Amino acid sequence: MSSRPRLRHLAVVMSISSAGALPLGCGGSNESLRLTMLNASARRPSNVAVYFTVDTPDGEPVPGLTAESFRIYEDEQPVSVADSSQTILNPEVAAEHYTLLLVDMSGSVSESDDVPVITQSVQAFADRVQKFQKVAIYAFDGSPRIHEIAGFSAGASLSSGAARLDSFRPRDPSTNLNGAILEAFKVLDRRLRQSRAPLVFGTLVIFTDGTDRAGRVTRDQLHEQLDQVELDVLVIGVGDEVDPGELDAIGRNGAIISKDRNQIAASFEDAAARMEAMSRRYYLLGYCSPARAGEHEVRIETEVGGRSGSLSYRFRADGFGPNCDPNRPPSFNVRRPPPPSTEQSSEPADSGRRPW
Secondary structure (H helix, E strand, O other): OEOOOOOOOOOOEEOOHHHOEEEEEEOOOOOOOEEEEEEEEEEOOOEEEEEEEEEOOOOOEOOOOOHHHEEEEEOOEEEOHHHHOOEEOOHHHOEEEEEEEEEEOOHHHHOOOOHHHHHHHHHHHHHHHOOOOEEEEEEEOOOOOOEEEEEEEOOHHHHHHHHHHHHOOOOOOOOOHHHHHHHHHHHHHHHHHHOOOOEEEEEEEEEEOOOOOOOOOOHHHHHHHHHHOOOEEEEEEEOOOOOHHHHHHHOOOOEEEEOOHHHHHHHHHHHHHHHHHHHOOEEEEEEEOOOOOOEEEEEEEEEEOOEEEEEEEEEEOOOOOOOOOOOOOOOOOEEOOOOOOOOOOOOOOEOOOOOO
């Protein structure tokens, strides 16, 4: 799998100052781990919470850290774990994560013997990823629109929806890969805007066995939108016709590529593992500040396997006092970015008529 060090934090623009926190930035260039702050909250009685990710320098997620993995400093003085009651909160109290799995069902796929293994692989992917995120499944062929297989749901309905791929029949056997990606951006954007969570994040995972053949959207148009959207994009490409260079360029957060069609199941499994690790690289760290007034600089540090990293920000503690519960959900204040300006089709993504 290839991966790029630049991470894209997913369809949300933070407004930190209204929560009492002023960002200072991430750790210095000499540090090995990258801690990226997504939002922070400081509120009475003395609750401070920070939502951030931990990654290696090459963009690999660092999952599974505990509250004890982090050291907290206020104004360069350590804040003891006992006094601060620092804890890792369930991120679901502050954020929702959505993944759209876009599956190539053009003629070269739907008329092949690979459909059963693709269906099983999609089901396994959805079963694993839905433990951490809300998942939807869409298919594409040569048509301008993408086709809903299963909406953002959970449990048996998602698995049974994936089974519909077995009987999918393309309306157009061509491959509208570029256009389908832009349509998927629209679907994800609409779903993120419907969420009531303070923070929302979206990921597009694409499976294809080839390249764009329809030409409805040019490569330049696609890459212009890839540069603008704030979504993670992961690509699975399997088959003789895949273009590794192009798929790697589309997969801004990774590309799993094989010319061997026997690697379909293994490639989906790799993608699911990657998604699980990406989901678990998010941390919501809460603690009770000893500060009682004024502005303070906070630094959060961690060290894993000899690598270290940190992030810093400022907050105001005016009116802070006792009786803090570190498990209290934070109060994040965010605003959504403008919708994507994709103009491929004025028609919405297909969520009604079924091509099977």
